[in-house]
Amino acid sequence: MKVAIWFLVGVWVGSGDSAALDMADAQHLAAGRAIYHEGRLPSGRPLTATRGEGSRLVGAAAACVQCHQRSGMGLAEGANVIPPITGPALFGARLPDGYAPRRAPGMDFRDYPFRTRAPYNESTLAQAIRNGHSNDGRRFSILMPRYTLDDAAMKALAVYLRSLSPQRSPGVDERVVHFATVITPRVEPGDREAMIGVLNACFAEHALDQTKGPSGNAESGDRQFWKLHVWTLVGPPQSWHRQLADYHARQPVFAMISGLGGEAWSPVEAFCERAELPCLFPNVQPAADAGAGRYSFYFSRGLWLEAAVFARQLAARDSTLLRSGRVVQLVGRSDRAQRAAEMLTRALADSGVPVETWRLDNDQDRLSGLAANDALVLWLTPTELAGLMQRVPLPPRTESVLVSGILSGMQAAPLNPAWRKVAVLAYGFDAPARWDQRMQRYLRPWLKKYGLARADERLQGNTLAACNLLSEGMLRLRGNYLRDYLVEWVENYPETMGLASAPQAYPRFSLGPGQRFSSKGIYMVRFADADGQRIEPLQDALIVP
Ligand code: HEC
Incomplete structure (x- = not known):
């Protein structure tokens, strides 16, 4: 028995598989990871380097991750290409995407040197990293x-690079890439149907592209079929993490796409972060602390963006909103309203603008006592707002009345004509006319093509935009199915992703390294007439806090 086990272990260690790391390798791996990600040497001292022009880089600023990224797949910025330095890219005979340059007869084709050089070995790699030239003698650009x-550090780094992203992330089989969309309890059945309808059609469209076969261009590497799994959650939010883990254990997925939920999305985000699973643009109200991780992306910060923009505008003091008085916020019963009011209070703390928080239930009768130079902020749901209209049919004579659009239902906010005349609404979506044009162009023909009825077009448009963004990102992976690489594509290439996001409801798509909310500002609008839902901007520009 003992002999058999030793035999097995011997084979296992001897196989050279990266799973078979011995103790020394495990130490190298940890030390190499610290160099790569943090710029920390095995001795504990900071990593140092010089740039071509002589300047020095120290510690985290010198860390490889700054340029070559977490996945090791590098980046392309205009003409500057930061090459992949994963194990397969450096030591493999071919690049991981099976790239083969096209050559026309008689043409002197100069490819990027990292695509044509021979595989590195540990010694040529060490020379490259220390002296800045590749193994065919070409000097690297001053960017590198x-x-x-020293030798110990170099050894550790090489072990780490060898381990870097050699395989696919979970959720990818030989022929199929699996994705999930998550639906929390108590969502409207119509919304569920609308979202799944769009996702199914988008996935079918992708499959259709597949059956046309590879386009002949070796670089279009996304040749797998996609499969959508609908993960429906039940019961209280505390139990969701477990349910998601069970779903994921049964069928791992490469990414989560879109999704439908109410306000309690945090457990889903927590799961995405723990599972290192990209979770792209769900149809939810993000929690106040959402987006702090790496893997969760949202279209907008929503209510919290409204609070930040209100604070910015009120603190400016030069606007028509508040010149000299105080800010009084009337806060409804919902947790979110209270949270938003706290945020506004905190954001104004250092501005010198006095803020008072009044409770709807206790203080609504005090509104008539507000001074003409005060500003009133309403954090109320439609039901609460309708109740207030009954009780206080005329607005106070304050300088301004700011209304949370997200809580009150945007243009549909149930305001009396007299309130409507003075109200300024936080409007996080794109201007209605422009939005309608985009739906006309990018959503409605698409729905028609796939026989889908028009439902909540914001929901349908956002879902389609999320799916398009996924398609665009997946295509760019060129067959390198690494979750971190997908994240890097989404956050680093807003211009590539911009068109894909065209059907979304928000003003514009922009992201950058570390950013997790693509929409950065909101409009302040007022009602164009006292009884309609038509709105016009108070000022034309998007306000970014
Ligand atoms: C400031 C950005 C930057 C940082 C930081 C950086 N690199 Fe690079 N690296 C580059 C660029 C750009 C190139 C391509 C140079 C060229 O081909 O002219 C490159 C090329 C390389 C190559 C050659 C790849 C090939 O296929 O020939 C290796 C190996 C490499 N880097 C390793 C590292 C390691 C290891 C670290 C961290 C210790 C690191 N780099 C940090 C920008 C960077």
């Missing part, structure tokens, strides 16, 4: 720093 690394 020259590193001071």
Whole structure:
């Protein structure tokens, strides 16, 4: 028995598989990871390097991750290409995407040197990293720093690079990439149907592209079929993490796409972060602390963006909103309203603008006592607002009345004509006329093509935009199915992603490294007439806090 086990272990260790790391390798791996990600040497001292023009880089600023990214797949910024430095890219005979440059007879084709050089070995790699030239003798551009690394550190780094992203992330089979969309309890059945309808059609469209076969261009690497799994959650939010983990254990997925939920999305985000699973643009109200991780992306911060923009505008003091008085916020019963009011209070704390928080239930009768130079902010749901209209049919004579659009239902906010005349609404969506044009162009023909009825077009448009963004990102992976690489595509290439996001309801798509909300500002609007739902901007520009 003992002999058999030793035999097995021997085979296992000897196989050279990266899973078979011995103790020394595990130590190298940890030390190499610290160099790559943090710029920390095995001795505990900071990593140092010089740039071509002589400047010095120290510690985290010198860390490889700054340029070559977490996945190790690098980046392309205009003409500057930061090459992949994963194990397969450096030591493999071919690049991981099976790239083969096209050559026309008689043409002198100069490819990027990292695509044509021979595989590195540990010694040529060390020279490259220390002296800044590749194994065919070509000097690297000044973008690639020259590193001071002793042999132990170099060994650790090489072990780490060898381990970097050699395989696919979970959720990818030989032929199929699996995705999930999550639906929390108590969503409207119509919304569920609308979202799933769009996702199914988008996935079918992708499959259709597949059956046309590879386009002949070796670089279009996304040749897998996609499969959508609908993960429906039940019961209280505390139990969702467990349910998601069970779903994921049964069928791992490469990413989560879109999704439908109410306000309690945090457990889903927590799961995405723990599972290192990209979760792209769900139809939800993000929690107040959402987006702090790496893997969860949203279209908008929603209510919290409204609070930040209100604070910015009120603190400015030069606007028509508040010149000299105080801010009084009337806060409804919902947790979200109270949270938003706290945020506004905090954001104004250092501005010198006095803020008072009044409770709807206790204080609504005090509104008539507000001074003409005060500003009133309403954090109320439609039901609460309708109740207030009954009780206080005429607005106070304040300088301004700011209304949370997200809580009150945007243009449909149940305001009396007299209130409507003075109200300024936070409007996080794109201007109605422009939005309608985009729906006309990018959503409605698409729905028609797939026989889908028009439902909540914001929901349908956002879902389609999320799915388009996924398609665009997946295509760019060129067959390198790494979750981190997908995240890097989404956050680093807003211009590539911009068109894909065209059917979304928000003003514009922009993201950058570390950013997790694509929509950065809101409009302040007022009602064009006292009884209609038509709105016009108070000022034309998007206000970014
Ligand atoms: C400031 C950005 C930056 C940082 C930081 C950086 N690199 Fe690079 N690296 C580059 C660029 C740009 C190139 C391509 C140079 C060229 O081909 O002219 C490159 C090329 C390389 C190559 C050659 C790849 C090939 O296929 O020939 C290796 C290996 C490499 N880097 C390793 C590292 C390691 C290891 C670190 C961290 C210790 C690191 N780089 C940090 C920008 C960077």
